[in-house]
Every structure is written in structure tokens, then in C-alpha cells.
Amino acid sequence: MATYGLLRRASLLSCSNSISPSPTASRRSLAAPFRRYSVSSRAQLISSGSRNYRSALFPLRCSASDSVKRPKMASEERQEPCNRIARIASAIRVIPNFPKPGIMFQDITTLLLDTRAFRDTIDLFVERYRDKEISVVAGVEARGFIFGPPIALAIGAKFVPMRKPNKLPGEVISEEYSLEYGTDTIEMHVGAVQAGERALVIDDLIATGGTLCAAINLLERVGVHVVECACVIELPELKGRERLGDKPLFVLVNAA
């Protein structure tokens, strides 16, 4: 069997399970629990119970508070979205030094193994967008393909895949964007969207914002109004939000 990546050894700390909303609940940040699991052997990775598989390690903030209609909700209900977000946050696994040294990779595949957390992820987006007359959900290859379609189906919008070059079979429009070193390109089918449509752009994570910017440009070039970008995770230090300019960004989790 081929193996890739390191087995991570995390020190065992006490698990903190409680969630205390900050006194100023209207702020965007709320403390979320973080957990560390000891991973001492390969066998333990494959042990029964998916919890042992998720070696999650991170401090996080709950940043989706604006999805909650605060004044009308009882305090119990007000906590509920944050409970969902806390569970989502704790289901995301961080892999150090992938794909290269120094990068702390945010692995959403472990979220997809937690059926309730995955459903909650989709629900949080759907609750935000369902009555906003959005007719297009554009998802960026490949992890945007996982989150975009369930949202599109639930809100009655079409799903438009945005792909790396030479994957889409029909006539395409392309947008080049800068990487740290060099450039990359994403493409969209001609005719997938019409001028005047209202769109969301979905990806699992926003880092520098380059990919999302390219996606926005593709849609706007054909006259679509991009209402918002939506991601599960933001890496705020990389300032992707600023790169989106006046386009709003909605995320569930900040990874510090």
C-alpha cells in the first residue's frame, strides 16, 4: 500500500466540550472548543469509531453569527447555530506540512465523514441563501463540487462547475489568475449562465482569494451578479477577504 504524509503525533490535552458564547454575542467571533487526540500508532488511525480518525487540532472562531436572526430567537435557539458550527469546526482535520513544509492544510474530508456535521454545513448555507432569488451556484473544482451541488439543489438553483483547463468538453471562457509562483486558469462553459442571473460562488476554503476572484470575474464577464462568496473555512491571515474587494464573503469557520 502506498502511503503519503506523516502520522501526526499530538500531545493529549483535556478535551474541552463546552461552548460559551461571548457576552457580546453580536460580534463575529465566538470561542469554539478545540480537541487534540493522541495518535500513537498507525493501528490507532484505523481503529473503530470515526472519532479516532479525526485528529483535529485548532483554535477556531465562530464567524457565522450574521446568519442568525438574533433579536427574534430565544437564547437556546441563539446558541444552536453556534453549536452546529462548533461541531463542524471540530470535524475538520489539520494536516501539517501538506502539500509542502509550513502549510497547515485544512482537511474537510473528515467533516464529510460526520453525517450530522456535513448536513449542518449545508443547512447553514441553505438557511442563508434560500430566499435570496439566487439562480446559480458556481463551485470551484474539486472541493467546491462537494458543497455546491447540495446547496444548489436545496435552494432550487442550477449548479455550474468551474474547472481547470481542458476538462469541460464544450466551448468555454477562461480566466487566468496569479499564484504565489506563476499562474493558473479556471474555465466555465459558455451559455451556462445568463446575464442578470444572481450567483453564489462556493469553495471549501478561501486563502489568498485568487481562485475566488477568478471565479467572480468569469461570472461578471457574462453579466451575472455575484451576490456573495461562501466558504466553509477562511484563513484570515492571507487576507483573501480584502482581495474580494466589495464582494461579500460568508464563512463558517476561521482557521487561525
Add this chain to the structure above:
Amino acid sequence: MSACREEDPRIHGIKTKIRVVPNFPKPGIMFQDITTLLLDPKAFKDTIDLFVERYKGKNISVVAGVEARGFIFGPPIALAIGAKFVPLRKPRKLPGQVISEEYILEYGRDCLEMHVGAVERGERALVVDDLIATGGTLCAAMNLLECVGAEVVECACLIELPELKGRGRLKGKPLYVLVEYQ
């Protein structure tokens, strides 16, 4: 089975939404483009519903989807039947420890990977992709799941190209498709 499927009135609507693009990715290939199906919310929903109706209540705990178009259809099915979604990916995309399965292409080889620990022994799994051609990719997917002791209950695709005989390459496992392209 085939007769029951063709009677479902939703199938015709789905079939008409799939666009055939000639000579992609190379001359002679009639490419089955499902992106046009995704532009029709009703047809896309019907597609998912047909799979969900078949698999709900069958104690399936894993839906494995093959990168990348399997990522479009697998998660909605998984969510609706209460199963986890496991992405099966090209090499070096998954960040954690993986197991790999190599398989043969027309010219050369390719490789599919799955995260260690994603699936547990004894789990019942579906494999989902948009299309089955020769069956090589689905076979590799099945091998990955069986390698960790999961039971592959069925492979599910929107489209089958029967001339390429992929159905017979699935190690005796059943295949369910919505549409055949002759």
C-alpha cells in the same frame, strides 16, 4: 430492472438534458456532458431522487465518489440517505495517509487513492460516478473499499456505455444506471 427503470417518467427528462459533445477529448469519442443536466434544477433533483429512492433504508453507511464528477452526485445522495461521503482522488490530492489502487487505461496507467480510516471494516458502501465506460475506474474504487473490509453493495452511475462492457468488469457486483448511451 431495465423495464422498471424506463417506465419512470423522470428518466426521459434526465436523458434529454445530457449533452453529447463529439470528438472530446479526442477524435472519435462522443463525450457525455452532464453539466447541462446540472443547469436544470428539476432534472438534477430527479437524478438524485432516483438514486436516493433506491438506496434509502438499505443500511448503506458510505457513499464513495470518484473525482471529480462523482463529487457532484455522491454528496447529495449521501446526505439524503444519511451516509458519509468518501472522496476517491487522483494521486497526491488527499492530504492524510492514503491507500492507493493502480489501474489500467487504454494507454498507460492511473491511480486512485482513499484516506486511511475513512471507511471501517463491515461498512456497506456505494460507489458513485457520472459514467461507466470500461469499468476500470469503478473497479479500482471497489478494490480500495474492499481492501479495508467494506462491502460494496452496488455501483451507481448516471450513464452507461454498454458497448465498452464495463458492467462485466465489476467483479460480479451489481451496477445501477439511469441512462444507456448506445
